[in-house]
Amino acid sequence: MSWRRAAPKPARTAVRRLLAVALGASVLLLIALAVLIGRQLSVEALPPLAAQTTPTDPALIARGAYLARAGNCAACHTARGGQPYAGGRAIETPFGQVVAGNLTPDPEHGLGRWSADAFWRALHHGQSRDGRLLYPAFPYASFTQITREDSDALHAFLRSLPPVAQPNRPHALRFPYRSQAALAVWRALYFESGSFQPDPAQPADWNRGAYLVRGVAHCAACHAPRDALGGVAAGHEFDGGFMAGQGWYAPSLRSRFEAGLAHWAPQDIVDLLKTGVAHGSTGAAMGPMAEVVFHSTQHLSDADLHAMATHLKSLGRDAEPPPPPAPRADPAQLALGQRVYEAQCTDCHGAQGEGARQAYPPLAGNRALTLASPVNPVQAVLNGGFAPATAGNPRPYGMPPYRTLLSDAEIAAVITYARQSWGNQAAAVSPLDVQRLR
Numbered sequence: 001m002s003w004r005r006a007a008p009k010p011a012r013t014a015v016r017r018l019l020a021v022a023l024g025a026s027v028l029l030l031i032a033l034a035v036l037i038g039r040q041l042s043v044e045a046l047p048p049l050a051a052q053t054t055p056t057d058p059a060l061i062a063r064g065a066y067l068a069r070a071g072n073c074a075a076c077h078t079a080r081g082g083q084p085y086a087g088g089r090a091i092e093t094p095f096g097q098v099v100a101g102n103l104t105p106d107p108e109h110g111l112g113r114w115s116a117d118a119f120w121r122a123l124h125h126g127q128s129r130d131g132r133l134l135y136p137a138f139p140y141a142s143f144t145q146i147t148r149e150d151s152d153a154l155h156a157f158l159r160s161l162p163p164v165a166q167p168n169r170p171h172a173l174r175f176p177y178r179s180q181a182a183l184a185v186w187r188a189l190y191f192e193s194g195s196f197q198p199d200p201a202q203p204a205d206w207n208r209g210a211y212l213v214r215g216v217a218h219c220a221a222c223h224a225p226r227d228a229l230g231g232v233a234a235g236h237e238f239d240g241g242f243m244a245g246q247g248w249y250a251p252s253l254r255s256r257f258e259a260g261l262a263h264w265a266p267q268d269i270v271d272l273l274k275t276g277v278a279h280g281s282t283g284a285a286m287g288p289m290a291e292v293v294f295h296s297t298q299h300l301s302d303a304d305l306h307a308m309a310t311h312l313k314s315l316g317r318d319a320e321p322p323p324p325p326a327p328r329a330d331p332a333q334l335a336l337g338q339r340v341y342e343a344q345c346t347d348c349h350g351a352q353g354e355g356a357r358q359a360y361p362p363l364a365g366n367r368a369l370t371l372a373s374p375v376n377p378v379q380a381v382l383n384g385g386f387a388p389a390t391a392g393n394p395r396p397y398g399m400p401p402y403r404t405l406l407s408d409a410e411i412a413a414v415i416t417y418a419r420q421s422w423g424n425q426a427a428a429v430s431p432l433d434v435q436r437l438r
């Protein structure tokens with residue numbers, strides 16, 4: 001019998017073994033992390049440019065200017081009311097503010113001492129000239145796909161700008177996110193530099209579109225779902241995501257119940273990106289998307305927009321069940337919503353939510369209204385808005401803001417009414433949903 005007592009209890013042995021394995025695993029993990037962090041942080045500074053050379057090839061500069069439009073560089077790298085590309089705009093992230101710096105060729109504060117190699121390394125690897133790791137609020141997860149030739153053209157264009165001696169503002173990030181070690185861990189988890197690989201099975205315009213959409217035009221910077229650390233799981237770049245700190249949702253470019261484009265005519269996609277409205281498909285760009293159209297996509301060539309449309313159409317999922325109809329809202333809320341709708345909204349959007357062709361979007365069957373998250377329709381009603389004024393649509397129709405006219409309860413009710421009328425079956429919106437975005 002004694003051998004029985006001498007032997008440790010089997011359950012305990014198992015626990016000990018498990019603990020040993022876990023301990024071993026965490027030690028290994030720590031070592032792996034240390035190696036990764038070390039490798040990320042050991043990047044050297046690149047030598048400064050010895051002589052100030054001004055680029056002279058006008059074709060190269062023009063190509064760089066076009067790519068800068070496609071990449072919307074000025075939108076982030078220009079402060080409100082500031083000199084173009086001189087930096088100073090803070091980008092909101094869940095971890096604090098990251099300030100986009102001065103890209104003009106000022107030697108002290110801008111890129112004046114940056115060689116083409118240093119510039120390429122920033123776009124491709126997300127590292128500054130001095131080796132510092134850059135925050136992914138700078139969309140290098142997309143820009144890593146930019147070719148060396150296009151990087152050199154962008155560099156030449158930026159060097160052709162007048163230098164602006166505007167110092168950079170420091171970032172305002174919370175601990176521990178401001179440490180380079182935290183960034184190194186983040187990059188080890190989520191970032192891999194890569195170059196664009198054309199798919200030989202696809203036609204040239206699909207590949208050109210893929211290069212633009214996934215690379216320089218960085219559509220995934222907003223349209224990707226992000227986890228608690230702000231990372232995007234591979235393969236989910238276009239599944240739709242919340243824009244941290246901005247109260248907007250960039251809908252999925254794959255789902256036909258959000259902003260998927262598989263069933264759109266290519267010309268409607270081109271119209272949306274070029275003019276901000278797609279009359280054939282009842283789309284209208286609002287909020288941050290209106291800015292993308294205004295600053296960036298309206299300036300792209302028709303050939304490039306058609307290429308993007310070809311690629312965007314191919315992102316659609318094959319089979320996808322419709323979301324289940326949401327439970328019916330409280331009758332009192334619906335009654336209030338109907339009263340507000342009839343008083344405020346019918347003139348433009350129609351008694352049956354039918355809209356007015358070429359002017360006011362229909363609300364019946366409108367994907368932007370029936371998204372699972374109500375943030376975008378709440379933004380639309382709170383702040384009103386215009387589609388962007390573009391060459392193709394110079395005087396867009398607008399919607400008045402209801403921020404001061406209607407209470408949170410009234411705005412929630414009118415949106416709920418519209419989300420549950422004329423065949424729409426989306427979930428009710430609460431006054432709290434509205435209050436959060438005020």
Ligand code: HEC
Nearest residue numbers: 071072073076091098099100101122128129134135137138
């Ligand atoms: C969504 C906003 C955004 C867009 C669009 C954007 N940038 Fe930036 N960029 C940033 C932010 C923020 C930083 C600062 C990152 C940091 O310091 O960690 C930055 C940093 C940089 C840097 C590194 C500067 C330095 O001093 O290390 C370069 C170079 C740069 N951007 C070039 C570009 C170019 C070229 C484009 C257009 C093709 C572009 N950026 C578009 C936000 C943006």
Ligand code: HEC
Nearest residue numbers: 217219222248249250251259283284285286288289292368
């Ligand atoms: C700065 C963030 C941001 C970027 C970058 C961005 N989007 Fe959007 N996009 C949004 C938001 C927010 C919406 C929702 C508002 C709306 O419906 O217009 C949206 C809406 C859309 C819609 C739906 C419009 C409609 O009326 O149905 C399409 C299509 C779209 N985006 C395509 C793109 C493409 C293609 C790119 C890249 C060229 C891109 N977006 C880049 C934020 C962004």
Ligand code: HEC
Nearest residue numbers: 284285286344345348361368377380385386387397398399
């Ligand atoms: C003066 C005309 C007008 C009135 C009144 C008006 N809207 Fe709009 N509405 C528009 C226009 C124009 C747009 C497209 C704006 C854009 O593209 O930014 C729009 C867009 C919207 C959208 C986003 C849909 C989409 O496809 O992008 C919603 C939701 C909406 N309106 C709801 C309402 C509600 C609810 C009311 C009443 C409280 C209302 N609107 C009153 C003209 C109007």
